Amino acid sequence: EVRLVESGGGLVQPGGSLRLSCAASGFTVSSNYMTWVRQAPGKGLEWVSSIYSAGDTYYADSVKGRFTFSRDDSKSTLYLQMNSLRAEDTAVYYCARGAREHTSGWFYFDYWGQGTLVTVSS
Amino acid sequence: EIVLTQSPGTLSLSPGERATLSCRARQSVISNSLAWYQQKRGQAPRLLIYGASSRATGISDRFSGSGSGTDFTLTISRLEPEDFAVYYCQQYGSSPYTFGQGTKLEIK
Numbered sequence: 158e159v160r161l162v163e164s165g166g167g168l169v170q171p172g173g174s175l176r177l178s179c180a181a182s183g184f185t186v187s188s189n190y191m192t193w194v195r196q197a198p199g200k201g202l203e204w205v206s207s208i209y210s211a212g213d214t215y216y217a218d219s220v221k222g223r224f225t226f227s228r229d230d231s232k233s234t235l236y237l238q239m240n241s242l243r244a245e246d247t248a249v250y251y252c253a254r255g256a257r258e259h260t261s262g263w264f265y266f267d268y269w270g271q272g273t274l275v276t277v278s279s
Numbered sequence: 280e281i282v283l284t285q286s287p288g289t290l291s292l293s294p295g296e297r298a299t300l301s302c303r304a305r306q307s308v309i310s311n312s313l314a315w316y317q318q319k320r321g322q323a324p325r326l327l328i329y330g331a332s333s334r335a336t337g338i339s340d341r342f343s344g345s346g347s348g349t350d351f352t353l354t355i356s357r358l359e360p361e362d363f364a365v366y367y368c369q370q371y372g373s374s375p376y377t378f379g380q381g382t383k384l385e386i387k
């Protein structure tokens with residue numbers, strides 16, 4: 158059974174840092190495309206970052222240069238290091254697994270964790 | 280960035296009725312790489328449809344997706360009480376991978 162469990166959220170002051178974790182089970186993290194998606198309170202979904210199996214990472218412009226997506230294959234765990242946090246980063250952060258569409262080769266998100274809440278406030 | 284606009288913002292229907300949700304892209308979605316997700320209050324999104332029309336594993340055949348290019352539709356043929364939720368479309372063929380603003384399906 159595929160399972161994703163996020164942790165590490167909490168209250169942080171503007172300008173501060175936080176590291177989110179996503180523990181994966183039921184599949185091999187190193188062989189999969191993984192992503193972070195966030196949702197501000199009462200708002201819609203926003204793609205944040207993705208990592209390919211080869212380790213290439215991509216970021217939304219809103220977080221580029223401040224967030225870093227990494228993974229520890231030995232622990233089947235993904236990380237999102239968030240620095241220079243702003244009030245607008247306040248959201249529930251979800252990690253999700255990508256599944257490759259056979260026809261196009263692009264990745265949709267087939268399994269999601271339950272999310273972890275990050276609140277940036279003084 | 281591909282902007283997705285969903286309509287209506289809120290849809291009020293009764294159980295047993297048919298729901299039609301729209302997602303329109305400002306530019307063509309590459310390879311019809313369009314997904315639909317359902318999100319209930321306090322829960323993570325759940326994949327319903329990918330590739331515009333393919334149902335995800337375990338999804339009821341009451342859910343169907345259609346469309347191509349810039350216009351896509353999610354249809355729920357006979358609404359069940361558990362279908363009342365917020366629905367998002369998402370394009371995943373072009374970075375950044377954008378979502379629509381959501382359609383709230385509520386009980387009339």
